[in-house]
Amino acid sequence: MRNRKNLTLHVHRIILLLKNTKALFFVPVVITDVFIPILNFVSYRANGIGDELYNNIIQFSQIFIPFLSVWWVVFILRDFIDSDGNEMLYVNKKRSLLLDFIAVFFIYIINVIILYVFYISFFPNMKYELIKLLLVCIFYFGLMFFTSKLTNSVTITLFILTFYLMANLMIYGLEGVFPLYYTVRAANRQMLLCNSLPLGFTGVILFIIGVKIRKKL
Amino acid sequence: MLEVKNLTKKFKKKTALNNISISFDKNVYGILAPNGAGKTTLLRCITQLYPQGSKTVYYNGCLISKHTDILNKIGYLPQQFGLFKDLTVKDALTLLANFKGADKSDCDSFVRDSVELVNLSDRIGSKVGSLSGGMIRRLGIAAALLNNPEILLFDEPTSGLDPEERLRFKNVITKIKKDKIIIISTHIVEDVEAVCDKVVIMKEGSVISTGSCKDICNIAENKVYLFPEKDTHLIEGEYHIQKQLEIDGEKYIKVLTGARQAIDAMKPTVEDGYICAIEKI
Numbered sequence: 001m002r003n004r005k006n007l008t009l010h011v012h013r014i015i016l017l018l019k020n021t022k023a024l025f026f027v028p029v030v031i032t033d034v035f036i037p038i039l040n041f042v043s044y045r046a047n048g049i050g051d052e053l054y055n056n057i058i059q060f061s062q063i064f065i066p067f068l069s070v071w072w073v074v075f076i077l078r079d080f081i082d083s084d085g086n087e088m089l090y091v092n093k094k095r096s097l098l099l100d101f102i103a104v105f106f107i108y109i110i111n112v113i114i115l116y117v118f119y120i121s122f123f124p125n126m127k128y129e130l131i132k133l134l135l136v137c138i139f140y141f142g143l144m145f146f147t148s149k150l151t152n153s154v155t156i157t158l159f160i161l162t163f164y165l166m167a168n169l170m171i172y173g174l175e176g177v178f179p180l181y182y183t184v185r186a187a188n189r190q191m192l193l194c195n196s197l198p199l200g201f202t203g204v205i206l207f208i209i210g211v212k213i214r215k216k217l
Numbered sequence: 218m219l220e221v222k223n224l225t226k227k228f229k230k231k232t233a234l235n236n237i238s239i240s241f242d243k244n245v246y247g248i249l250a251p252n253g254a255g256k257t258t259l260l261r262c263i264t265q266l267y268p269q270g271s272k273t274v275y276y277n278g279c280l281i282s283k284h285t286d287i288l289n290k291i292g293y294l295p296q297q298f299g300l301f302k303d304l305t306v307k308d309a310l311t312l313l314a315n316f317k318g319a320d321k322s323d324c325d326s327f328v329r330d331s332v333e334l335v336n337l338s339d340r341i342g343s344k345v346g347s348l349s350g351g352m353i354r355r356l357g358i359a360a361a362l363l364n365n366p367e368i369l370l371f372d373e374p375t376s377g378l379d380p381e382e383r384l385r386f387k388n389v390i391t392k393i394k395k396d397k398i399i400i401i402s403t404h405i406v407e408d409v410e411a412v413c414d415k416v417v418i419m420k421e422g423s424v425i426s427t428g429s430c431k432d433i434c435n436i437a438e439n440k441v442y443l444f445p446e447k448d449t450h451l452i453e454g455e456y457h458i459q460k461q462l463e464i465d466g467e468k469y470i471k472v473l474t475g476a477r478q479a480i481d482a483m484k485p486t487v488e489d490g491y492i493c494a495i496e497k498i
Contacts, residue, residue, distance in 0.1 A: 012324075013312060016315070020301050079301055085357060088357075091288055091293050
């Protein structure tokens with residue numbers, strides 16, 4: 001009964017927190033569920049099912065999905081970090097806030113998984129890409145949380161995330177150079193073990209350090 | 218009873234609170250202090266926003282940091298309030314009530330009651346960002362009142378409000394004060410005089426005086442004099458000009474002084490007592 005009440009509270013709170021992001025809420029939805037599939041479809045129409053389409057999917061996914069995975073959380077954090085009187089929010093229920101942020105992150109991740117289930121039906125190897133993307137998303141989440149706690153600024157956090165994304169697009173290799181993840185080659189087990197897994201692990205560590213930093217939240 | 222025991226808080230080299238011990242029972246307390254004296258820091262320690270509060274703040278004998286459910290019994294209004302500007306008043310308050318652990322059905326009644334108290338019922342569907350400064354302040358008060366808290370902490374609640382809004386705030390306090398510990402931090406003596414049962418005077422991180430409004434007035438007993446402006450040369454000893462007055466066309470100055478004067482002393486006000494305590498007159 002108590003667990004059910006807590007779950008209801010969480011769901012209700014998450015809905016209101018997402019509602020507060022206004023039009024920004026639709027950015028990840030539109031890009032992930034409309035824009036990327038349209039680009040993929042254009043490639044499919046031009047080249048059919050093959051390497052061109054595979055590369056098209058993984059490149060656009062690598063550019064947009066990790067960054068967008070933290071989009072909602074960053075804009076929810078605005079009120080917790082930048083708003084006047086935000087200390088009012090830290091007086092009650094400190095721990096459950098983290099669960100809210102994680103839940104919002106996972107709502108987007110589920111969206112990505114659903115999209116990739118569709119891709120995997122065409123390209124079985126796409127499962128490696130999905131695992132890679134999920135690990136990179138965890139890194140982004142950890143980096144975002146750590147930076148926002150350390151700097152107490154959503155603007156600086158967004159700047160650092162954008163800078164990291166840009167670095168990935170400018171310095172990329174075949175296998176991915178840690179701590180960067182962007183590759184032009186299809187993901188494989190070796191890449192997952194040597195690059196993506198350490199990134200995901202680093203993301204978890206950054207998140208834990210962020211939680212331990214005793215600065216609000 | 219809310220108790221603060223041996224609380225010290227330092228910001229680098231500056232001591233914001235210096236070994237404060239104070240207890241609050243079910244009354245309305247006014248913390249009067251000049252800017253930078255540690256009022257906000259004290260309230261933040263009570264709400265556990267600063268770690269120094271974790272070993273020093275007790276409610277009914279329980280350490281608040283060990284019984285965190287007590288935090289849900291605290292309503293806190295920070296100096297500035299401007300949360301969830303893209304939500305409606307109703308949604309913003311519902312969200313804040315949710316943070317305090319109220320479930321959806323309770324949220325509705327808490328929100329309805331608190332907006333009624335602060336007279337914002339007609340703006341319940343408006344976006345927070347579209348409210349005026351005074352209304353946002355009232356919304357902050359409503360947010361603090363959510364969940365019917367046993368302890369209410371208001372940090373400078375009337376600063377920046379017009380006289381009508383200040384009057385409204387005082388009425389709200391009068392309506393809700395029964396069976397609650399209410400602590401109002403302010404430097405506006407008038408507000409304290411109007412609504413507080415007890416007064417705590419702080420200076421440079423220390424409590425220098427506590428008592429009822431009458432006790433605070435008594436600090437300035439035989440220290441308040443009214444002199445015609447032209448007769449200021451008759452004032453003996455050092456003095457502080459409290460204010461200038463005009464009575465029947467003649468200008469007077471009200472002075473605070475520890476030196477006995479040739480004329481009779483005036484009946485002191487809380488403000489006189491506060492200034493005497495702060496300035497050590």
